[in-house]
Amino acid sequence: MRKTIIFLSVFLLAGCVGNPPRQSEMAQYDLGDLAGAWGGSGLPIVAVDVGSSPWLDSPAQLYRLSYADDLRRHAYADSRWSALPAELIGRFLQRRIVFGQPDFTGPGCRLRIALDELEQRFDAPQVSKIVLEARASLLPLHGETLLSKRAFLIKQPAPTPDARGGVVATRAAAQALAGELAQWLDEVARERPQVASACKGN
DSSP states (O other): OHHHHHHHHHHHHHHHHHSOOOOOOOEEEOOOOOOOOOOOOSSOEEEEEEEEOGGGSSSEEEEEETTTOTTOOEEEEEEEESSOHHHHHHHHHIIIIITTSSOOSSOOEEEEEEEEEEEEEEEETTEEEEEEEEEEEEEOSSSOOOOEEEEEEEEEEOSSSSHHHHHHHHHHHHHHHHHHHHHHHHHHHHHOHHHHHHHTTO
């Protein structure tokens, strides 16, 4: 009897070790480490706020089969963002723009960005790109007076025709957006000195 109990105990223990609980197969993605120096120098920015359209108000990774049905939007079933797209891009831009400046403790302006579109579009079964559309507004530190605005359309090819390829392309699109924001703000600083003066607290 004792031998039987010992045998059953060893058998059950082996079964537990050999068959661990099955984990979720859902892949969760973010943009990785995108910290770096801010390329803009004309206007000090103290805050970046990113909001999004209602259809982007979920962590779903969206794609569109343009070659089959250009009016239908899909979501990957086995992968998703680790947070809302606006939160991921907002966190990256905050780190790059605000904390990437030589001195981000003084006066400055605010950036408000509306993320209008972020999806992976397939022009063919094996060819896709990320399309990122955003509108940026430059605002003073206090108040809602619009100082300048610009729309951005960024397209980045995906290296592979799958969810991970879309993530890699989204990462590149976010970096491209930061670069275009820097160029725009430098342009505003050069062409509109009164705005630069307002942002610098003069």
